[in-house]
Amino acid sequence: FEADTIQLDATPLDTDNDTEFAPPTWTLDVAPLVALRCAPCHTGGSKLGGLSVDTYAATQLLSSACAGLTKGAAIALKSSGDPGCTGTAMPPAGPVLSDEEQEILKAWVAAGQPE
Numbered sequence: 001f002e003a004d005t006i007q008l009d010a011t012p013l014d015t016d017n018d019t020e021f022a023p024p025t026w027t028l029d030v031a032p033l034v035a036l037r038c039a040p041c042h043t044g045g046s047k048l049g050g051l052s053v054d055t056y057a058a059t060q061l062l063s064s065a066c067a068g069l070t071k072g073a074a075i076a077l078k079s080s081g082d083p084g085c086t087g088t089a090m091p092p093a094g095p096v097l098s099d100e101e102q103e104i105l106k107a108w109v110a111a112g113q114p115e
Contacts, residue, residue, distance in 0.1 A: 023111030026056040026072075030108050033101055034059075034075065037091065049087065051075075056115050072113045076105035 024030060034042075034053040042051045051071055052058045059072035066074040066085040074085060079097045081089040091097075097105075108114070 023114060024104050024108040025114045026059070026108070027115060029104050030059075030072075031056070033104055037079075037097060037101065038075065041091075060113065070113065073109045076102070076109045079105060 038051075038053045040046070041048045042053045044052070044054065050064060051074070053075070059075065060070050063069050063071045063074035063085075065087050066077050066082075069077070075090070077085050078087070078090040080102050
């Protein structure tokens with residue numbers, strides 16, 4: 001992948017001659033994206049805002065910024081500037097996530113945040 005973008009490598013599923021795509025997963029699609037775009041501020045000793053993206057399990061905890069949602073869902077909403085979350089849109093400085101990167105996050109959340 002390129003250093004400044006992540007590409008979704010969805011796997012086609014053959015379902016009776018209809019082609020569908022497997023949803024993004026944490027391991028294959030989301031973890032590389034957040035490692036590049038979120039981890040510099042949200043891992044280990046640098047868990048700004050109480051968010052750590054070190055592990056899948058960490059993204060499944062409840063968010064304090066987006067009431068009733070997991071931290072994984074909050075990543076998707078805050079990176080799109082959704083007004084339903086408190087605090088600053090992410091990232092606060094530097095390049096914003098590309099449309100494709102935002103779509104990966106949205107599709108992951110819509111699919112139930114599969115690991």
